[in-house]
Amino acid sequence: MVWPSDIISIILAVAFGAAIGMEREISGKAAGLRTNVLICIGAAIFTIISKKMGGEPARIAAGVVAGVGFLGAGAVIQDRGGVRGLTTAASIWLVSSIGMACGAGFYSLAATSTLIGVLILIGLGQIERPLGRYGRKHKPKSFFDDQDKN
Numbered sequence: 001m002v003w004p005s006d007i008i009s010i011i012l013a014v015a016f017g018a019a020i021g022m023e024r025e026i027s028g029k030a031a032g033l034r035t036n037v038l039i040c041i042g043a044a045i046f047t048i049i050s051k052k053m054g055g056e057p058a059r060i061a062a063g064v065v066a067g068v069g070f071l072g073a074g075a076v077i078q079d080r081g082g083v084r085g086l087t088t089a090a091s092i093w094l095v096s097s098i099g100m101a102c103g104a105g106f107y108s109l110a111a112t113s114t115l116i117g118v119l120i121l122i123g124l125g126q127i128e129r130p131l132g133r134y135g136r137k138h139k140p141k142s143f144f145d146d147q148d149k150n
Helices: 004-026 033-053 057-075 086-104 107-137 143-147
Strands: 077-079 082-084
Touching: 004 033, 004 086, 004 107, 033 057, 033 086, 057 086, 086 107
Parallel strands: none
Antiparallel strands: 077 082
16 A cells, blocks of 8 residues: 655655756756666665565665676766766765665655755866866876876
């Protein structure tokens, strides 16, 4: 049976996942609006199921974290220019935790985390752009750079 609190949890997971996903979509990232909403709602549903089953919620939470780690790893790309997609992977991880908070009924924690996450993605992104130009010009030498010469 679906309880009103479960419906609230799912609706909030959609809203909070959409808030993070919208920023990622506007930034042109691969994991955008739909991806973040689906991850957030999925984590909320797994958490709700865990509560209903009466077992150990920590086991389901560990499974969600492991599954999201797999998704995050798929978002990270390593190439000659460095590593890309770490922020996207971190946002996937954050959105899953927000979904779990919604599923557990920790709505104020989920709302606060969403607000802080969006502010970090937008605000620090503005600060990072000028710094990124400096960082790319003065990229530290990698261990793998020497390996290519052999």
